[in-house]
Amino acid sequence: MRVTLRHSTARWPYRLMLCGALICLLASGGLAADVVLLDDDFSGLRSGPLLGVVGAHTEYHYLPEAAPKGNWAVSTFSSDTGTQRGWRARRENGDALLAQTYDNKRAYTHPMVVAGDELWEDYTVTVRFAPEARERPSGVAFRYRNDRCYYFFGVDGSEAILKMVRHATAYHKPYEEVLARAECNWTPGQYLTAKVTVAEDHIRAELDNGTVLEADDATYPRGKVALTADVPTRYGHVTVTTTRAAAKRFEARRTQREAELRRLQEANPKPVLWKKIKTDGFGVGRNLRFGDLDGDGQIDVLIGQVVHHGPKDRHSELSCLTAMTFDGKMLWRVGQPDAWKNHLTNDVGFQIHDLDGDGRSEVIYCMNFEIVVADGATGETRYKAPTPETDNPRSRYPRILGDSLYFCDLRGTGHARDIIIKDRYWQLWALDDRLNVMWTAKCTTGHYPFAYDVDDDGRDELAIGYSLFDDDGTELWSLDGKVNDHADGVAIVRFRPDAEPRLLNAASDEGMFFTDLQGRIIKRHHIGHVQDPAVANFRDDLPGLETVSINFWRNQGILHFYDADGNIYHDCEPNQYGSMCLPINWTGKSEEYFVHSPNVDEGGMFDGWGRRVVTFPDDGHPDMCNAVLDITGDCRDEVVVWDPYEIWVYTQDDNPKSGRLYRPVRNPLYNYSNYQATVSLPGWSD
Numbered sequence: 001m002r003v004t005l006r007h008s009t010a011r012w013p014y015r016l017m018l019c020g021a022l023i024c025l026l027a028s029g030g031l032a033a034d035v036v037l038l039d040d041d042f043s044g045l046r047s048g049p050l051l052g053v054v055g056a057h058t059e060y061h062y063l064p065e066a067a068p069k070g071n072w073a074v075s076t077f078s079s080d081t082g083t084q085r086g087w088r089a090r091r092e093n094g095d096a097l098l099a100q101t102y103d104n105k106r107a108y109t110h111p112m113v114v115a116g117d118e119l120w121e122d123y124t125v126t127v128r129f130a131p132e133a134r135e136r137p138s139g140v141a142f143r144y145r146n147d148r149c150y151y152f153f154g155v156d157g158s159e160a161i162l163k164m165v166r167h168a169t170a171y172h173k174p175y176e177e178v179l180a181r182a183e184c185n186w187t188p189g190q191y192l193t194a195k196v197t198v199a200e201d202h203i204r205a206e207l208d209n210g211t212v213l214e215a216d217d218a219t220y221p222r223g224k225v226a227l228t229a230d231v232p233t234r235y236g237h238v239t240v241t242t243t244r245a246a247a248k249r250f251e252a253r254r255t256q257r258e259a260e261l262r263r264l265q266e267a268n269p270k271p272v273l274w275k276k277i278k279t280d281g282f283g284v285g286r287n288l289r290f291g292d293l294d295g296d297g298q299i300d301v302l303i304g305q306v307v308h309h310g311p312k313d314r315h316s317e318l319s320c321l322t323a324m325t326f327d328g329k330m331l332w333r334v335g336q337p338d339a340w341k342n343h344l345t346n347d348v349g350f351q352i353h354d355l356d357g358d359g360r361s362e363v364i365y366c367m368n369f370e371i372v373v374a375d376g377a378t379g380e381t382r383y384k385a386p387t388p389e390t391d392n393p394r395s396r397y398p399r400i401l402g403d404s405l406y407f408c409d410l411r412g413t414g415h416a417r418d419i420i421i422k423d424r425y426w427q428l429w430a431l432d433d434r435l436n437v438m439w440t441a442k443c444t445t446g447h448y449p450f451a452y453d454v455d456d457d458g459r460d461e462l463a464i465g466y467s468l469f470d471d472d473g474t475e476l477w478s479l480d481g482k483v484n485d486h487a488d489g490v491a492i493v494r495f496r497p498d499a500e501p502r503l504l505n506a507a508s509d510e511g512m513f514f515t516d517l518q519g520r521i522i523k524r525h526h527i528g529h530v531q532d533p534a535v536a537n538f539r540d541d542l543p544g545l546e547t548v549s550i551n552f553w554r555n556q557g558i559l560h561f562y563d564a565d566g567n568i569y570h571d572c573e574p575n576q577y578g579s580m581c582l583p584i585n586w587t588g589k590s591e592e593y594f595v596h597s598p599n600v601d602e603g604g605m606f607d608g609w610g611r612r613v614v615t616f617p618d619d620g621h622p623d624m625c626n627a628v629l630d631i632t633g634d635c636r637d638e639v640v641v642w643d644p645y646e647i648w649v650y651t652q653d654d655n656p657k658s659g660r661l662y663r664p665v666r667n668p669l670y671n672y673s674n675y676q677a678t679v680s681l682p683g684w685s686d
Contacts, residue, residue, distance in 0.1 A: 038238065040072075049085045050069045050113065051074040053081050059674075062599050062625075069089075075573075083111060098227065098234075100231075104229075104230040110137075112227065113228075119250055119253045120250060121198075123240050126193065127140040127193070127237070128236035129235045131192075143222060144223040150223065154228075161181050195208075261612060269653050273621075275649045279303060283645055284343070286625040290631075291361050291670065299326065301323075302322070305335070307341060309401070317368075319335050321334045332377075346403070363375075370384045384435070405421055406449050408451035409459065411432070427440060430473060438473070441475065444466060445465045449463060450464075450490050454517050465480070465490070485509045489549075502515065502566075511526045511528065525560070528554065532579065533547055535583075537682055538608030545564055546563060548562075550578060580626070582626070586652065590662050595628055600615070600618045621650075632655055662685075665682075
């Protein structure tokens with residue numbers, strides 16, 4: 001007799017759908033056979049790719065195309081469209097199957113789909129699979145913590161392999177420890193059945209051709225299951241079973257987890273709709289800016305549509321700007337709106353900023369190879385200048401389009417009057433507030449800079465990419481050549497009040513590292529493609545400030561949490577997407593949360609332990625994009641959620657709240673970027 005606990009497609013919090021009778025039977029000891037945690041022959045999947053082509057959009061957009069299909073979520077893909085379209089549901093002689101169709105030759109990432117619950121502990125997974133080639137491994141992952149940390153059993157060449165995989169110890173390549181191996185006679189294209197049983201620290205893995213491997217290892221005590229293959233492979237049936245005793249332990253842990261989440265969620269203010277406006281025809285993905293445009297003391301929104309000149313997103317510029325209030329009143333527009341120009345995977349140069357310090361906002365933007373300073377209230381041009389010339393042979397044009405704009409104080413005026421403008425990856429220019437070029441420099445720029453007065457002389461230094469520049473453009477130090485790839489997020493932060501500031505760098509495939517202000521790397525983590533770091537007080541019980549980062553390409557969705565010394569204290573993988581991980585002051589207390597996405601099932605606000613402590617209402621709101629800022633003025637943040645058609649704003653159900661409230665000091669709104677490293681420093685209202 002086998003009793004099935006069917007796995008729900010809901011991904012967070014993870015749920016198993018148990019009927020009341022089964023719970024009673026488990027509690028009373030009335031079952032004497034295995035309990036089925038997962039039984040999937042893929043017949044419930046529609047034919048076609050599980051993911052399709054989504055690309056860099058899912059770095060900071062929630063896309064339903066990337067949501068789980070049935071029990072399975074695609075856990076790894078790269079910019080190569082083959083990896084994104086690799087997993088396909090098909091029919092073979094009338095039987096359903098799931099096929100991995102991509103020939104993967106990368107040693108540091110593996111095509112993978114994942115199912116199950118992170119609390120699964122002792123179980124048996126049985127997988128029927130047929131690799132089409134012998135050159136690289138194919139099989140099943142189990143006790144999966146994330147797509148860089150798991151056990152694997154399968155075939156590779158003429159061997160059966162049982163191994164433990166964990167984060168890399170060097171650039172790209174993960175650490176793998178073979179626990180057992182044996183010669184194995186098998187024929188490509190024919191089905192094998194793999195059966196793996198994990199019980200405490202013991203692993204027994206066998207194939208139906210008689211091959212048996214056993215090992216003891218305590219690295220991963222629990223976790224999900226995954227299908228993974230580096231060669232085209234057909235998967236025919238997957239079951240996960242457990243004993244009655246293990247099922248009872250799992251159910252107790254699951255009940256405890258969900259009770260804790262309910263307690264946390266009930267203790268927090270609920271999101272309620274404050275405003276919503278229509279943007280159909282001129283809306284866009286994550287390309288909004290926020291600030292007081294018309295001088296009435298209220299935050300307004302600036303919507304930027306983009307034209308891509310290619311290749312990919314390396315030559316993009318604004319095509320239309322629409323300025324609006326959150327009451328839906330249009331203030332002005334520059335350019336021609338186009339409903340088809342509603343997506344982007346990069347930054348473009350436009351910001352809202354009081355550039356001259358007179359108390360009124362300007363809009364500074366790049367369009368048609370010009371940088372323009374316009375009146376914030378009317379959009380009328382005050383003055384403009386050509387964008388800088390470039391000698392970069394990789395550029396399509398003699399002048400840059402303007403990849404992004406950043407404001408800082410290089411001249412010591414006491415106001416952020418100076419402008420950093422850059423191309424996509426190679427060169428930056430410093431302009432004064434009249435748009436004159438003061439200096440230029442070349443480096444691996446990464447995506448977005450961060451300014452900090454390192455030497456206390458009243459003038460900012462500039463951290464960009466893997467380099468630090470003095471206020472006059474002198475390179476103080478650079479790690480170019482020592483660190484490859486490009487920087488996805490950089491900041492200089494005093495993590496403890498009594499400590500010297502340090503620089504953090506979410507360095508794409510180079511992982512996460514921290515340096516001192518002389519450029520010496522003092523802490524480094526090879527944990528995959530890291531980006532979108534955020535620094536805040538996420539936990540009162542830890543000294544100083546904490547950092548959260550998220551992985552994207554090849555290992556998307558893994559969250560890592562760092563203490564004030566740069567040590568990882570927690571990691572989790574609540575779903576398989578990128579995210580901005582924006583800190584949010586939701587309660588007015590000293591601990592902040594961060595927003596993962598506005599999606600009802602998979603998103604929400606998470607705390608410094610990786611728990612979803614606030615959920616969004618199931619009210620039909622857009623969930624493609626989000627931003628966090630204080631709009632209503634009670635110190636606490638609102639959440640702006642949008643897609644190309646609508647913008648909704650959520651506030652707390654107890655807004656406004658009086659008394660002494662937490663008021664963190666954040667990156668100024670005039671330095672807004674899809675690639676910003678968000679820093680939220682402690683502060684309180686008067």
